[in-house]
Amino acid sequence: MSSLTIPAGMPQFDDVPRFDVAAVRADFPILDREVNGHPLVYLDSANTSHKPRQVLDVLAEHYARHNANVSRSVHTLGTEATEAYEGARAKIARFVNAPSVDEVVFTKNSTEAINLVAYAFSNASLRADADPRFRLGPGDEIVISEMEHHSNIVPWQLLAERTGATLRWFPVTDAGRLDESGLDDLVTERTKIVSLVHMSNILGTVNATARITARVREVGALLLLDCSQSVPHLPIDVVDLDADFVVFTGHKMCGPTGIGVLWGRGELLAAMPPVMGGGSMIETVTMARSTFAAPPARFEAGTPPIAEAVALGAAVDYLTGLDMRAIQWHEKELTAYALDALATVPGLRIFGPTVPVGRGGTISFALGDIHPHDVGQVLDSLGVQVRVGHHCAKPVCSRFGVPAMTRASFYLYTTTGEIDALVGGLEQVRKVFD
Amino acid sequence: MQLDQLYQEIILDHYKRPHGRGLRDADDPTDRVAEAHHVNPTCGDEVTVRVATDGVVLHDVSYDGMGCSISQASASVLHELLRGREAGEAFAVHEAFVELMSGRGQVTPDEDVLGDGVAFAGVARYPARVKCALLPWMAFKDAAARAGVGASPEVKA
Numbered sequence: 001m002s003s004l005t006i007p008a009g010m011p012q013f014d015d016v017p018r019f020d021v022a023a024v025r026a027d028f029p030i031l032d033r034e035v036n037g038h039p040l041v042y043l044d045s046a047n048t049s050h051k052p053r054q055v056l057d058v059l060a061e062h063y064a065r066h067n068a069n070v071s072r073s074v075h076t077l078g079t080e081a082t083e084a085y086e087g088a089r090a091k092i093a094r095f096v097n098a099p100s101v102d103e104v105v106f107t108k109n110s111t112e113a114i115n116l117v118a119y120a121f122s123n124a125s126l127r128a129d130a131d132p133r134f135r136l137g138p139g140d141e142i143v144i145s146e147m148e149h150h151s152n153i154v155p156w157q158l159l160a161e162r163t164g165a166t167l168r169w170f171p172v173t174d175a176g177r178l179d180e181s182g183l184d185d186l187v188t189e190r191t192k193i194v195s196l197v198h199m200s201n202i203l204g205t206v207n208a209t210a211r212i213t214a215r216v217r218e219v220g221a222l223l224l225l226d227c228s229q230s231v232p233h234l235p236i237d238v239v240d241l242d243a244d245f246v247v248f249t250g251h252k253m254c255g256p257t258g259i260g261v262l263w264g265r266g267e268l269l270a271a272m273p274p275v276m277g278g279g280s281m282i283e284t285v286t287m288a289r290s291t292f293a294a295p296p297a298r299f300e301a302g303t304p305p306i307a308e309a310v311a312l313g314a315a316v317d318y319l320t321g322l323d324m325r326a327i328q329w330h331e332k333e334l335t336a337y338a339l340d341a342l343a344t345v346p347g348l349r350i351f352g353p354t355v356p357v358g359r360g361g362t363i364s365f366a367l368g369d370i371h372p373h374d375v376g377q378v379l380d381s382l383g384v385q386v387r388v389g390h391h392c393a394k395p396v397c398s399r400f401g402v403p404a405m406t407r408a409s410f411y412l413y414t415t416t417g418e419i420d421a422l423v424g425g426l427e428q429v430r431k432v433f434d
Numbered sequence: 435m436q437l438d439q440l441y442q443e444i445i446l447d448h449y450k451r452p453h454g455r456g457l458r459d460a461d462d463p464t465d466r467v468a469e470a471h472h473v474n475p476t477c478g479d480e481v482t483v484r485v486a487t488d489g490v491v492l493h494d495v496s497y498d499g500m501g502c503s504i505s506q507a508s509a510s511v512l513h514e515l516l517r518g519r520e521a522g523e524a525f526a527v528h529e530a531f532v533e534l535m536s537g538r539g540q541v542t543p544d545e546d547v548l549g550d551g552v553a554f555a556g557v558a559r560y561p562a563r564v565k566c567a568l569l570p571w572m573a574f575k576d577a578a579a580r581a582g583v584g585a586s587p588e589v590k591a
């Protein structure tokens with residue numbers, strides 16, 4: 001420890017909330033298992049996170065004790081299920097500081113949430129009386145970036161095809177940061193929507209969005225932030241972020257699969273046409289036409305993933321109980337440790353920021369010219385689970401001139417010992433292939 | 435150790451010192467030449483296989499690509515086994531290799547037919563890697579069909 005003294009009145013080192021990693025690990029049953037005869041070293045949380053017992057119990061308990069459909073019954077079970085489902089919505093609204101619970105739309109995942117917004121644009125573009133902010137045609141522009149996950153690229157490509165609008169994107173710098181140098185030329189009066197990743201799932205970069213938001217407001221466009229990788233790891237406040245839409249996905253934040261969230265400004269959701277039609281999203285239906293419920297119900301056609309939503313509520317309780325600032329700090333320390341440790345591995349090249357600033361605990365790298373598949377396979381034989389491949393972000397791989405990358409990603413239960421296991425495993429990889 | 439079954443010495447040898455790598459023009463200008471490019475969308479491995487044939491004998495099977503040790507070693511073995519063979523024989527080898535890879539580790543390979551290809555027996559136990567091993571073989575099948583020998587073109591993976 002250094003003996004540096006932080007001046008009184010400044011935030012002190014000990015002010016940062018912390019938690020006991022060993023105690024956290026004890027909440028995750030899967031962390032006890034072995035893989036190929038070695039203790040599990042799970043470094044793939046950016047792909048999906050593990051689930052604590054507190055979430056698994058709520059999921060089982062819902063089916064065992066409160067199972068019924070929501071918003072459709074007056075009976076006791078129906079009321080309990082509805083209260084649990086709407087209660088989860090309220091928890092999630094609080095978790096991201098949404099001004100109103102009605103701004104939280106449950107979806108299947110981030111992908112569906114982004115597609116929902118893209119299809120709302122599409123549907124609005126077919127109707128002359130739709131809100132002009134959602135109407136797209138030739139000459140209009142959609143702006144994304146080169147560091148997006150495929151789920152924030154393909155829906156916009158398809159939307160551009162359907163409407164004749166043009167798709168444009170921010171480039172990425174050599175250091176793996178968003179290149180904002182062309183901001184004023186890229187985001188203009190022609191721009192209708194800017195959709196950007198908040199934290200890259202491949203480079204780990206956390207984008208500072210303030211300048212972009214200011215420009216988006218100046219030209220009167222809308223801003224969607226893909227927070228799939230940030231909501232699980234940092235305190236997120238949608239008011240503070242000043243976006244119009246924020247999407248995230250439950251399975252990366254200790255929740256189950258099959259549940260995600262679209263947060264949208266209330267006034268915008270109210271101006272959006274429906275996307276999927278069916279039960280629960282209507283006001284009234286005749287054989288000739290229907291009118292639609294207010295958001296969020298308007299965008300939740302059919303029986304939703306009820307137990308999954310309730311369990312996501314439990315996940316949010318779990319994260320809040322530990323304090324998101326503590327999780328953020330834990331991962332910052334791990335990232336600093338990992339960047340240093342990886343720098344000692346001969347021939348290792350990191351893609352993305354190499355300092356633990358403006359980045360999260362997701363680190364992609366190349367080990368000499370050993371193919372990531374081979375790296376991942378040898379690591380797996382040692383129990384170390386990393387992701388290899390293009391990480392659903394092929395343009396990033398192309399940007400850095402490689403077909404694939406190896407990625408280690410951390411979460412609240414990750415330890416420095418696991419990072420040591422990774423570094424030791426990489427030595428083993430070099431032995432097999434050198 | 436399990437890993438040795440996958441990364442057999444023979445596979446690592448072919449990977450580090452690939453045989454016949456690089457796409458080549460036909461020596462005989464009357465040969466039919468065709469190629470196919472296949473990718474494994476889950477990992478981004480790519481291979482192009484080119485076949486030069488007079489319709490009876492595969493005068494050359496050349497290839498280029500980038501990918502993991504398994505896919506690249508497999509391309510090297512493919513070249514080794516099929517170049518200069520009669521089309522009918524080549525397809526018998528092809529079939530044996532596909533059978534081996536689809537066998538989940540239960541198929542005993544015949545070294546007389548598969549040569550160095552027997553080293554891939556261990557790969558069949560790793561479902562995630564079977565596609566890597568098959569990539570050049572599927573590209574070969576397509577390229578051969580386009581050159582007018584063998585089966586109809588496969589739908590690309």
Ligand SMILES: Cc1ncc(COP(=O)(O)O)c(C=O)c1O
Pocket residue numbers: 046047109110111112149151152197199200201226228229249260392
């Ligand atoms: C940045 C980012 N966006 C979107 C997604 C898509 O999430 P999902 O597959 O849960 O829809 C992911 C996760 O894979 C991601 O990392």
